[in-house]
Amino acid sequence: MDRRWRSVLLDTLVMTAGFGTLTMMAVAKPDVIAHFGIDDNAYEWQHIAYVFGLFIAFLLGHTRIYEGSFKRSVAIALSWAAIAQALIPLAPNWYVVVFLRFIQGFVVTLVPLFSTQIAHFFVAERPFAKGIVLSGIFWGGVFGSMSAKYAVASFGWKGGFWVTVIIMYAVLALWWVLTEDFEIIHRSEGEARINVWKMPFTWVLGFTFFPALWVIFTIIGFSASLGYSMGWTKEHVATLSTSLNVSKALWSIGMGYVGYMLSRKNPSAKGLFRAIVQVMIFSYAVAFIGLLVYGKAMLAGNYTLALASVVLIGALQGTGPAFWTSAPATYPKSIFPKASFALGLISNSANAIAPTVTEILARQGTGLALAELALMPILGILTLLAVSRMRLPVEELGDAA
Numbered sequence: 324m325d326r327r328w329r330s331v332l333l334d335t336l337v338m339t340a341g342f343g344t345l346t347m348m349a350v351a352k353p354d355v356i357a358h359f360g361i362d363d364n365a366y367e368w369q370h371i372a373y374v375f376g377l378f379i380a381f382l383l384g385h386t387r388i389y390e391g392s393f394k395r396s397v398a399i400a401l402s403w404a405a406i407a408q409a410l411i412p413l414a415p416n417w418y419v420v421v422f423l424r425f426i427q428g429f430v431v432t433l434v435p436l437f438s439t440q441i442a443h444f445f446v447a448e449r450p451f452a453k454g455i456v457l458s459g460i461f462w463g464g465v466f467g468s469m470s471a472k473y474a475v476a477s478f479g480w481k482g483g484f485w486v487t488v489i490i491m492y493a494v495l496a497l498w499w500v501l502t503e504d505f506e507i508i509h510r511s512e513g514e515a516r517i518n519v520w521k522m523p524f525t526w527v528l529g530f531t532f533f534p535a536l537w538v539i540f541t542i543i544g545f546s547a548s549l550g551y552s553m554g555w556t557k558e559h560v561a562t563l564s565t566s567l568n569v570s571k572a573l574w575s576i577g578m579g580y581v582g583y584m585l586s587r588k589n590p591s592a593k594g595l596f597r598a599i600v601q602v603m604i605f606s607y608a609v610a611f612i613g614l615l616v617y618g619k620a621m622l623a624g625n626y627t628l629a630l631a632s633v634v635l636i637g638a639l640q641g642t643g644p645a646f647w648t649s650a651p652a653t654y655p656k657s658i659f660p661k662a663s664f665a666l667g668l669i670s671n672s673a674n675a676i677a678p679t680v681t682e683i684l685a686r687q688g689t690g691l692a693l694a695e696l697a698l699m700p701i702l703g704i705l706t707l708l709a710v711s712r713m714r715l716p717v718e719e720l721g722d723a724a
Contacts, residue, residue, distance in 0.1 A: 376428020384664025454579015570637025
């Protein structure tokens with residue numbers, strides 16, 4: 324197998340292990356609540372902390388933590404999740420657990436790190452390769468939930484947590500042995516001369532992915548609470564969540580391949596960016612139809628229709644491979660790694676506010692919250708149309724600026 328594609332598969336395995344093992348908190352919920360003597364409301368603090376950690380994580384990309392060895396950087400990113408996972412069973416109180424879950428959110432820095440690696444390997448194939456890697460997040464959600472049940476049953480909740488730590492580092496060891504290293508360089512002269520935060524293009528491009536993450540990080544929890552209020556069983560809710568994860572994984576790979584087919588027709592910066600915009604607009608359009616169907620299903624309490632709708636809603640993740648290949652396609656080589664973290668910070672700001680805003684709207688009326696979710700793909704399309712009219716940084720500054 325080509326070493327580049329072998330690295331893509333290994334990256335996917337690391338993503339699957341890193342994100343899949345984090346499902347242990349949800350599976351072990353009854354044991355965790357009993358151990359720390361908390362109620363359901365206090366338990367939700369850990370999820371809020373984790374999601375906020377996903378947002379804050381991208382600030383780390385502008386520090387020296389992720390400068391130098393690529394392999395060392397990946398090990399650090401995975402260790403945010405693994406070390407915190409090992410410490411949770413030993414936490415003296417629930418507040419420490421909440422803090423550790425915040426730290427676990429930093430594992431998302433794997434995404435821009437792998438984007439940088441893929442940019443070194445590919446040009447037109449970047450969306451396809453990135454689609455495969457990103458699918459690991461959702462395969463992790465599917466297989467992590469299934470394996471966590473057996474781990475808790477066999478080793479208890481504390482032992483289950485420690486088993487997942489062993490799995491993460493075993494996968495990292497395999498990846499480390501088979502992966503080639505390179506240097507991640509943040510050039511201080513380039514940063515002083517070219518500040519990605521001062522570019523309007525950075526802000527508009529960053530917000531093109533914001534609507535997708537708004538829905539992705541809201542819909543599972545919203546569906547669960549709404550489903551339980553309608554009398555759905557735990558199995559119903561779990562099946563809906565699993566189906567959505569599978570859908571997102573398949574759309575990630577599928578739209579990544581479409582992006583590759585479009586990109587290879589014109590591998591120039593403008594051609595690559597045009598392919599990125601086309602893939603994201605199509606994905607948003609499909610997801611918009613899915614969210615309309617989903618809204619109708621939830622208002623009617625129709626579980627079968629809701630389950631069918633997630634096949635289309637998963638298209639939201641089809642925007643991911645295109646978005647995460649936009650930095651190397653549109654920014655000069657000297658600054659695109661930092662641009663990736665900047666774009667991640669802007670887009671992931673949705674994580675910090677989306678669930679709360681949706682919950683507030685739902686208190687006013689379920690239909691209002693459903694309408695908000697359905698309008699997000701339209702917002703995404705409008706933002707993409709705006710950014711497609713802007714001049715690329717690489718056109719203004721040159722490829723090696």
